[in-house]
Amino acid sequence: MTDRGPRNTEIVLTLPPWLRALALQERRVFQSAEFRMRFAIELARQNVEQHTGGPFGAAVFEADSGRLVSVGVNLVEASNCSMAHAEMIAIALAQQAVGYYDLGAAGVYELATSTEPCAMCLGAIPWSGVRRVVCAAHGKDAAAIGFDEGAKPADWTGELQKRGIEVVRDVLGDEARAVLQQYAKSGGLIYNPGRGS
Amino acid sequence: MTDRGPRNTEIVLTLPPWLRALALQERRVFQSAEFRMRFAIELARQNVEQHTGGPFGAAVFEADSGRLVSVGVNLVEASNCSMAHAEMIAIALAQQAVGYYDLGAAGVYELATSTEPCAMCLGAIPWSGVRRVVCAAHGKDAAAIGFDEGAKPADWTGELQKRGIEVVRDVLGDEARAVLQQYAKSGGLIYNPGRGS
Numbered sequence: 001m002t003d004r005g006p007r008n009t010e011i012v013l014t015l016p017p018w019l020r021a022l023a024l025q026e027r028r029v030f031q032s033a034e035f036r037m038r039f040a041i042e043l044a045r046q047n048v049e050q051h052t053g054g055p056f057g058a059a060v061f062e063a064d065s066g067r068l069v070s071v072g073v074n075l076v077e078a079s080n081c082s083m084a085h086a087e088m089i090a091i092a093l094a095q096q097a098v099g100y101y102d103l104g105a106a107g108v109y110e111l112a113t114s115t116e117p118c119a120m121c122l123g124a125i126p127w128s129g130v131r132r133v134v135c136a137a138h139g140k141d142a143a144a145i146g147f148d149e150g151a152k153p154a155d156w157t158g159e160l161q162k163r164g165i166e167v168v169r170d171v172l173g174d175e176a177r178a179v180l181q182q183y184a185k186s187g188g189l190i191y192n193p194g195r196g197s
Numbered sequence: 198m199t200d201r202g203p204r205n206t207e208i209v210l211t212l213p214p215w216l217r218a219l220a221l222q223e224r225r226v227f228q229s230a231e232f233r234m235r236f237a238i239e240l241a242r243q244n245v246e247q248h249t250g251g252p253f254g255a256a257v258f259e260a261d262s263g264r265l266v267s268v269g270v271n272l273v274e275a276s277n278c279s280m281a282h283a284e285m286i287a288i289a290l291a292q293q294a295v296g297y298y299d300l301g302a303a304g305v306y307e308l309a310t311s312t313e314p315c316a317m318c319l320g321a322i323p324w325s326g327v328r329r330v331v332c333a334a335h336g337k338d339a340a341a342i343g344f345d346e347g348a349k350p351a352d353w354t355g356e357l358q359k360r361g362i363e364v365v366r367d368v369l370g371d372e373a374r375a376v377l378q379q380y381a382k383s384g385g386l387i388y389n390p391g392r393g394s
Contacts, residue, residue: 006267008293009217011210011286020206070203081289082298082324083280089208092278096205101279102390120324123317123347127279129390150320151356159348193299193326 055183058086060094070094104129119150136176146190252380255283257291301326316347333373343387
């Protein structure tokens with residue numbers, strides 16, 4: 001017991017330098033789902049190779065033009081923040097970019113993610129206002145290397161579709177799975193929370 | 198189509214001034230679930246009265262000592278960030294306070310939230326490392342004033358318990374419901390995302 005009150009009143013999540021540089025320099029337009037996904041997987045791979053976090057990458061695009069709006073990688077370890085998943089980072093940065101908490105009010109935006117969303121990111125997607133989610137590796141691929149993806153509704157794609165959000169699965173799945181396996185083989189941290197075990 | 202790349206590389210979520218002041222000054226120790234919940238509900242009420250966001254408040258405590266570790270309120274509108282729910286803010290600030298992304302490795306922590314977690318916050322709880330979640334109003338109470346809480350597993354408390362997280366429901370539920378209703382009556386924004394409707 002102590003009389004010390006909470007001192008933390010601000011959350012700051014910063015992209016690692018390599019990704020900041022990449023984001024600021026990237027000028028390509030990504031016309032197809034495959035091009036968008038290859039970019040998201042490349043972010044995941046770089047995040048592993050640069051040792052800046054878990055093997056997950058994501059990006060938000062203008063669905064029609066293919067313009068890159070934001071990027072995200074897993075920053076849980078580096079930022080000491082369990083909500084800093086790739087999808088969350090990409091969504092939050094996209095909302096900053098458009099200056100509004102609801103991307104759906106600003107246009108038609110697509111989230112590409114190198115692995116299907118965990119329960120948290122799945123829950124975040126309807127709030128975000130994205131209209132399409134494109135996924136590569138399956139949730140079970142993340143589970144296979146030890147991540148507890150949480151309890152998702154059995155028909156999670158249907159739950160998104162009910163809310164007007166299109167879901168496209170298994171785009172370049174093998175490439176994304178290769179990144180997960182590379183991470184596991186290299187001894188990357190599987191950071192499920194401690195539960196007093 | 199444009200050649201403009203993403204310029205946003207940092208996410209900053211800041212407590213509103215009233216809450217920052219409150220957090221820095223608070224020195225009480227909260228011994229019971231009711232004391233902790235009354236505080237979380239008071240944050241929700243203040244957030245409505247100060248017009249700084251939605252009618253939701255949360256706080257993280259050391260489970261044994263009752264020391265307040267962090268606070269959170271809904272900051273979605275003010276921060277242009279759909280993930281800025283009260284629970285997410287409180288969890289992220291608690292992790293900053295202990296300097297680690299897994300509260301479960303740092304001690305035994307309890308999350309008190311004025312309304313049961315939406316699908317996103319529910320998914321965030323296992324990753325956070327909290328060991329106990331105490332809730333006041335039900336998810337259906339938030340739905341009753343128009344918030345889409347998302348698709349939660351039917352047995353969401355069981356899913357948390359499976360992961361070693363205790364759930365206590367309906368602590369001061371009437372007081373929390375009163376804040377939800379006060380918000381709805383005062384014309385507070387119900388900010389479900391636009392879906393091109």
